[in-house]
Amino acid sequence: MSHQCNTCQEKLLKLNQQVSVMRKEMKNLRQMLDSATRAHRKQLTSLQSVLTNIDRSELCKAQTPNITSASPVSALEQGVIQTAPIGYIRSCFSAKNGTPRQPTICGQARAELRIQNSVFNNPEHALVGLEQYSHVWVIFMFHKNGHLSAKAKVKPPRLNGQKVGVYSTRSPHRPNALGLTLAKLERIAGDTVYLSDIDMIDGTPVLDIKPYIPDWIREPPVSSLDVRFTAHAEKQLSEFVPSGCNDQDGPKFQFLRSTKEATAAIKAVLSADPRSVYRRERCTDKLFYFTLDAADVTCWFGQGFAEVLQIRPLHIQLK
Incomplete structure (x- = not known):
């Protein structure tokens, strides 16, 4: 049993x-x-x-x-371009995991960018003068996205699941997979730029770099000019109608909200001397034209000043 x-x-x-x-x-x-x-x-x-x-x-x-059969200039005017990297990042981060989500988080994060010979015959020449700046803007491609799809709303990691519009974030998944970051410029040696405070992984294709100029407004390279208006120009400007005002007749601004604001905008443009070096040196006796909102502005430059001669609506052609 x-x-x-x-x-x-x-x-x-x-x-x-x-x-x-x-x-x-x-x-x-x-x-x-x-x-x-x-x-x-x-x-x-x-x-x-x-x-x-x-x-x-x-x-x-x-x-x-x-x-497809248009000239490169025509394609550029329509906003369609073919891009080629100027170089590729050599970074201390080999993969996305652990890479900072934005710059200036890790000061010890270093990278190198070597300008390719396919861009310029002497790539080091393109870097002359860049050493004067402390930081540079880097425009790059998110080459490790894994797919080409993009959503209008995303969930940034720092918002704990909250959805926001993709254009209010630095999400890599965008209609055009372009990134913009600010990096500290350590030094330049020949054709190579040495960076720190970066948030890019190894192998990132770089499309362009630009100097970061925080003091541009306070320290312009050209002395500010005094701006004057002739009585005729002031009268013409007074005939313009501010944006948002529909009960008055006359040429209407689309963006400028008052005659006072238009005057200030014209002064701001001309006081910084928008002429090229060639025009400043070789065309001192010629009139200068530019458009601002719905206005066609004619002026001339003298020693240390610019004088506005006339301000006409854009739909009226100069004779």
């Missing part, structure tokens, strides 16, 4: 062990199924975004003039 009981207990123990194994396998299967379901939903969402972008692209192609 005891032998039979022992046999039954052994069988029961084996059955319990088998049931335990089956439960674990079922749990693993459920987890795998849940994971596959989530991945499938994610792929469907990504596919929907891609299809939406394709539809938008086809719509844009239908609405946009054919530029």
Whole structure:
């Protein structure tokens, strides 16, 4: 009798062990199924975004003039360009994980950018003068996005799941996968720029770099000019109607809100002397024209001053 009981207990123990194994396998299967379901939903969402972008692209192609056979200048005027990196970042960050989400977080984060010979025959010449600045703007491509789709709303990591518009964030997933960052300029050696405080990973394609000029307004390279208006120009300007005012006749500004604001804007433009070096040196006896909002401004420059001669609506052509 005891032998039979022992046999039954052994069988029961084996059955319990088998049931335990089956439960674990079922749990693993459920987890795998849940994971596959989530991945499938994610792929469907990504596919929907891609299809939406394709539809938008086809719509844009239908609405946009054919530029495939157009000249580079014509394509540029329509906002379509072909880009080529000026160089690639060599960074202390080899992958996205751990890379700062924005610059100036990690001062010890260093990188190098070597300007390629395919851009300039003497790339070091393009860097002359850049050493005068403490920081540079770097325009680059998010080359590790993994897909080309972009959503109008995203969830930035620092907002804990809150959705906001993509243009209010630095999300890499954008209609045009371009990034802009501010980096500290450590030094320049030949054709190579040494940076720190960076937030770019190794291999990042760089499209352009520009100096960061925080004191541009306070320390202009050209002395400010005194700006004068002739009585005729002042009278013409007074005939313009501010934006948002629909109960008056006359040429109407689209952006400027008053004659006073228009006067200040014209003075700001001319006091900084918008002429090129060639015009300043070779065309001192010629009139200067520029447009501001709905106004066509004519002026001339003297020694240390600019005088506005006339201000006419854009739809009236000069004779």
